[in-house]
Amino acid sequence: MSYNSVSNLTNVYNFYLTTYAPKSSTPYDSHKKSELRSVYNSIVKMNKESPLFILDTSKESQRFAVGMKENARELRNTIASLGGLDEEELLNKKVAYSSNENIATASYIGSSKPEDDMPSYDVEVKRLASTQVNMGRFLADEEAIALTPDTYSFDVSIDDLNYEFQFSIKATDTNRDVQDRLSRLINNANIGMTAQVITDNNGNSSLRMESNATGLKDNKYYQFHISDKRTSKASGAVDYLGLDYVASPPTNAAFLVNGEEITSTSNHYTIEHLYNLQFKGVSSEEGETASIGLKTDVESLTENINTLVRGYNSFLQAVSEYSENQPKSNRLFNEMSSVARVYAKGLTQAGLNLNLDGTLEVDSDVLRQKAMGDDARDAFSSMKGFTNSILRKSNQVALNPMNYVNNVIVAYKNPGKNFASPYITSAYSGMMFNSYC
Numbered sequence: 001m002s003y004n005s006v007s008n009l010t011n012v013y014n015f016y017l018t019t020y021a022p023k024s025s026t027p028y029d030s031h032k033k034s035e036l037r038s039v040y041n042s043i044v045k046m047n048k049e050s051p052l053f054i055l056d057t058s059k060e061s062q063r064f065a066v067g068m069k070e071n072a073r074e075l076r077n078t079i080a081s082l083g084g085l086d087e088e089e090l091l092n093k094k095v096a097y098s099s100n101e102n103i104a105t106a107s108y109i110g111s112s113k114p115e116d117d118m119p120s121y122d123v124e125v126k127r128l129a130s131t132q133v134n135m136g137r138f139l140a141d142e143e144a145i146a147l148t149p150d151t152y153s154f155d156v157s158i159d160d161l162n163y164e165f166q167f168s169i170k171a172t173d174t175n176r177d178v179q180d181r182l183s184r185l186i187n188n189a190n191i192g193m194t195a196q197v198i199t200d201n202n203g204n205s206s207l208r209m210e211s212n213a214t215g216l217k218d219n220k221y222y223q224f225h226i227s228d229k230r231t232s233k234a235s236g237a238v239d240y241l242g243l244d245y246v247a248s249p250p251t252n253a254a255f256l257v258n259g260e261e262i263t264s265t266s267n268h269y270t271i272e273h274l275y276n277l278q279f280k281g282v283s284s285e286e287g288e289t290a291s292i293g294l295k296t297d298v299e300s301l302t303e304n305i306n307t308l309v310r311g312y313n314s315f316l317q318a319v320s321e322y323s324e325n326q327p328k329s330n331r332l333f334n335e336m337s338s339v340a341r342v343y344a345k346g347l348t349q350a351g352l353n354l355n356l357d358g359t360l361e362v363d364s365d366v367l368r369q370k371a372m373g374d375d376a377r378d379a380f381s382s383m384k385g386f387t388n389s390i391l392r393k394s395n396q397v398a399l400n401p402m403n404y405v406n407n408v409i410v411a412y413k414n415p416g417k418n419f420a421s422p423y424i425t426s427a428y429s430g431m432m433f434n435s436y437c
Contacts, residue, residue: 053407065401071318072397078311095300100290110274120293129214129253132223136207137242139175153233158224215252215265313359346382
């Protein structure tokens with residue numbers, strides 16, 4: 001077994017959300033006190049007049065409710081990333097370019113109103129940051145393990161923390177049995193490394209372990225270290241299985257920015273709080289660079305609208321996947337797609353065509369023509385109205401996904417004579433609002 005008392009609650013939430021819905025972390029998931037207070041007040045107001053109902057607590061309904069909440073949050077974050085949640089800034093975000101995305105991609109993280117003489121940068125990548133890989137001995141799969149039956153243990157040191165893993169070996173165990181057991185043990189511990197059993201063409205297998213993180217911090221020589229010299233149970237498994245052999249040591253990324261040599265422990269790097277770089281590959285020859293800068297206003301607007309359309313279509317697709325098991329999902333689909341129908345005329349004029357299934361399709365030629373025209377502000381007024389409307393709708397869905405679950409209403413409250421009851425959204429709503437509270 002593995003002993004680890006750190007972040008147990010976080011692991012529970014991560015398991016819950018990764019099981020039922022995508023979960024990502026963005027700067028837009030952090031909130032001010034005033035925003036949290038607003039969310040709480042909205043919950044109180046919503047539940048004050050809410051009818052009493054019998055919850056559908058089936059796994060399908062849980063998956064649907066959590067999935068809709070998380071997908072609505074993803075849509076909100078997509079809209080926020082296009083310039084913020086202020087109506088004046090919507091769709092105004094500047095977009096960065098990279099002249100060679102095989103070397104590095106870039107995103108702009110500076111102010112919403114950059115200076116006219118924004119600097120550009122040339123980036124040359126000499127080496128990518130890499131993970132640490134330990135490769136165990138290749139042993140015959142079906143052979144009985146040559147260790148005395150007993151309870152064994154070994155220690156893993158990673159991120160300045162020490163973990164002890166204990167496991168038993170029986171007389172009937174083969175090499176592959178123990179390797180599979182350790183692979184599951186390490187992966188389930190979620191300590192910052194992964195393990196898998198790999199095989200060769202001769203029927204031999206080995207336990208391969210890799211760190212999640214890349215690079216080396218100051219005064220460090222490894223990402224993780226495995227030993228059983230001072231362990232509490234029987235030793236010998238590390239040497240027999242070869243768990244301590246470092247086949248590939250971790251390395252830092254090495255690159256040049258406008259000729260200045262820089263190293264980083266990861267393949268991400270931020271330039272002057274303006275650009276976030278993601279290194280993709282090494283320059284094929286000395287002097288090969290990727291130029292990083294800002295796209296023009298027309299290109300930025302086009303990119304923002306394409307991002308908005310992808311986010312909107314992705315949300316509709318996620319809702320439609322529940323149509324067979326959750327009848328009320330059709331109501332959510334119709335409510336969201338009806339927003340596009342309200343603005344259909346203006347969207348079409350701006351280069352966005354409404355399909356029969358409710359999704360949007362971008363006509364790039366019309367979009368660029370309108371963006372370059374003198375009446376661009378008027379041409380895209382419907383676009384901003386549409387964006388604001390789906391933002392409000394996504395906030396509603398994220399706040400109360402139970403509104404679209406197939407619950408049975410028992411009684412309506414007496415209007416105007418109710419007490420605030422902020423915790424009755426559902427029996428498990430606390431887990432749904434983890435991104436807010």
